Amino acid sequence: MKDNAPAKKILIVDDEPDILEFLxxxxxxxxxxxxxANDGRQALDVAEREKPDLIILDIMMPELDGVETCRILRSxxxxxxxxxxxLTARDEDFTQITAxxxxxxxxxxxxxxxxxxxSRINALLRRASRMADDDREAIxxxxxxxxxxxxxxxxxxxxxxxxxxxxxxxxxxASKPGRVxxxxxxxxxxxxxxxxxxxxxxxxxxxxxxxxxGEDYIKTMKxxxxxxxx
Numbered sequence: 093m094k095d096n097a098p099a100k101k102i103l104i105v106d107d108e109p110d111i112l113e114f115l116x117x118x119x120x121x122x123x124x125x126x127x128x129a130n131d132g133r134q135a136l137d138v139a140e141r142e143k144p145d146l147i148i149l150d151i152m153m154p155e156l157d158g159v160e161t162c163r164i165l166r167s168x169x170x171x172x173x174x175x176x177x178x179l180t181a182r183d184e185d186f187t188q189i190t191a192x193x194x195x196x197x198x199x200x201x202x203x204x205x206x207x208x209x210x211s212r213i214n215a216l217l218r219r220a221s222r223m224a225d226d227d228r229e230a231i232x233x234x235x236x237x238x239x240x241x242x243x244x245x246x247x248x249x250x251x252x253x254x255x256x257x258x259x260x261x262x263x264x265x266a267s268k269p270g271r272v273x274x275x276x277x278x279x280x281x282x283x284x285x286x287x288x289x290x291x292x293x294x295x296x297x298x299x300x301x302x303x304x305x306g307e308d309y310i311k312t313m314k315x316x317x318x319x320x321x322x
Contacts, residue, residue, distance in 0.1 A: 111150070132157060219282070254301070254304065261278060265318060273318055
């Protein structure tokens with residue numbers, strides 16, 4: 093973290109005081125500002141008030157669990173692009189696909205190892221920063237307008253809402269039309285090298301994008317990757 097830059101703010105949500113204290117200690121030691129919440133409902137209030145740069149959500153919490161909390165946060169425009177990392181116990185019936193499908197960016201397995209925690213958090217914030225550093229508010233190509241501020245796609249008179257990862261993939265490809273992005277590049281820029289996702293994950297997201305936008309925009313380069321063309 094840069095000495096003169098304001099500390100990134102992280103919201104930690106867990107109903108176990110020992111976990112909160114452990115995470116708070118390790119993140120503050122790295123120079124992060126930390127706010128906490130004990131459950132999902134409190135997390136929603138704290139997030140609205142504090143506007144964190146990243147949110148760490150425990151899965152198993154009373155009243156409102158981490159999955160539902162994430163869904164509610166993602167439904168609010170100000171948190172559509174905020175990185176979310178889930179905390180999961182090894183014996184929980186909670187897969188990586190579920191974590192990603194509900195709007196999470198990563199999942200950290202308990203018991204938590206400090207070095208792994210910091211590595212994952214740093215990677216998530218770097219990826220969020222790359223998108224923020226692209227100062228364009230929108231990309232206009234052919235009959236599409238991809239609006240980063242509203243996190244919406246406009247196709248003619250139609251307004252299209254996309255899940256976060258699909259929007260990020262579209263923005264990445266459309267940011268450099270005609271350039272071929274390999275699967276490895278897309279994985280690294282959208283999920284990061286620390287996150288393990290299935291080999292077909294990108295293909296599934298591309299298929300869903302084509303279903304929403306039409307077949308004409310994203311081209312498959314066999315054996316290489318994908319490009320935006322129009």
